């Protein structure tokens with residue numbers, strides 16, 4: 001979302017936030033399609049497999065190395081000053097351009113679930129999304145991984161804005177305050193859950209993955225689509241069911257639990 005040019009009240013309108021979540025579905029599906037064209041390429045995820053330019057004792061994986069380098073340059077152009085962007089690595093350098101004046105929408109918080117996103121991505125998504133084996137495209141693989149991880153992270157941390165919008169609803173606020181004071185996580189989760197929205201999301205996601213995963217060939221008289229899909233649709237739906245929605249809710253709950261702190 002463009003927090004600078006948009007009106008601050010738009011940033012916490014639940015319908016507008018949900019539109020952003022819908023748009024991010026496209027970003028995530030296309031990022032997964034891009035990653036799925038390469039093999040699993042285990043070497044990208046094995047610690048100490050490569051010699052890095054600054055051999056300063058770094059013995060992480062090739063992906064960790066690449067991600068930390070990408071995040072350093074993104075930090076310099078102030079990516080992580082945006083209230084919807086959260087880095088996976090650190091410490092990061094200061095921006096080389098002056099800070100922007102973001103409207104203060106969220107209560108101050110340090111919530112960052114990127115470790116959980118990384119774990120799910122590496123343990124569940126990559127092995128089921130990609131063909132087994134090694135095609136040596138390590139640079140392309142890591143580049144696509146970073147795009148998938150960044151899109152997932154942005155989507156999931158949007159939960160903070162969604163939680164703020166829900167908290168500000170005058171009809172719901174007394175209940176939220178009561179549950180937050182009682183530290184009643186179960187009641188908070190029930191209050192913020194909207195099963196109909198989740199069901200509609202999963203249906204839409206399946207259809208999008210089916211459509212975006214096809215090639216379209218045009219001949220003079222009609223449009224033809226291929227039967228062979230570029231992505232396993234079930235995996236996209238499962239990613240949302242088992243990771244994206246639960247982690248978004250976790251972010252929402254964490255945010256609300258700290259909402260009344262000074």
Ligand SMILES: O=C(O)C(=O)C[C@]1(C(=O)O)C=C[C@@H](O)C=C1
Nearest residue numbers: 162192193194195197198245248
């Ligand atoms: O749209 C909302 O109300 C959200 O809180 C987001 C979200 C989601 O992750 O998509 C999470 C919880 C709700 O049950 C519905 C959807």
